[in-house]
Amino acid sequence: MMLKVSRRKDGTVAVSLNLYEALVLKSLPERIRRLLTDPDFSDRTVLRLFPRAYRDPAKDREYRRLLGEDLLRRKLAGVEAFEKSLRRMRVKQLRAEITVRAEDYDLWLGFVNDMRLVLGTELEIEEDDWSDDAFDASHPRAEDLALLHYLSWLEEELLQASGFPLPRITPPESPRDSGSGKGEGPADKST
């Protein structure tokens, strides 16, 4: 059965998925938490989560000094919100249902996106790596690559339940864009 995300009338979002997928999601908070505990700012992946704000190094240092803590706290809040919802998931046979509280939606979505950033940075994803046709199951990091694709799909589904309209992408301009003209679904292009 497919992953299904829907917004309920009370504003909560229901994420319905296979138990196995839910258990994979359950293992993710630890991956990010490890990066965020005593973050190593020489690590490329950490840097992707804490990008610079100013081109000028001195100004940027000052910016990080003032606002770095807030960003770290926000990322950790996302980890916590995600973790909590996974702990509370309802399981029936081999299906799981996760409830995302309305007030947690941004944090939850942010966590999924942070996980994508981490994976994408570790895998050194380039712009042209997104075609589903190109997926190579014998890739040495096929599991993480597949996880990244899965999280992209989850994120697209979450966005459809955001309450905000999604972009309608015009027909493809280049061969590279073909197949993603509708702007929805797991094969949607990254920006």
Next chain:
Amino acid sequence: MEEPNGTGPVLSGGVSPGTREKTTTETDSLVSPDRLWNVIVWNDPINLMSYVTFVFQKLFGYSIELATKLMLQVHNEGRSIVASVEREKAEYYVSRLHQYGLQATLEKQDA
């Protein structure tokens, strides 16, 4: 020096999405009241077009049309100026964009 985008949106004074975080001092806006700072979002190969469009709507209160236009500019041109505001507000927006996982910087608008 990159030129500011002539069609970039200037955030009108009345729009203030979300609760403002505690900022440092107010003096920046007093020192150079006519100096605007550009908030720039940079392209990256990981963030989804739909996600970026969502963030622009949620954070700035932009319409789907404007949010899509800016997102496509990021995607096609590598970057886009998404707001031009006074410095403190620009820093706030950049910090919020970072929280959403976007790559964003601020720079003084050319005089």
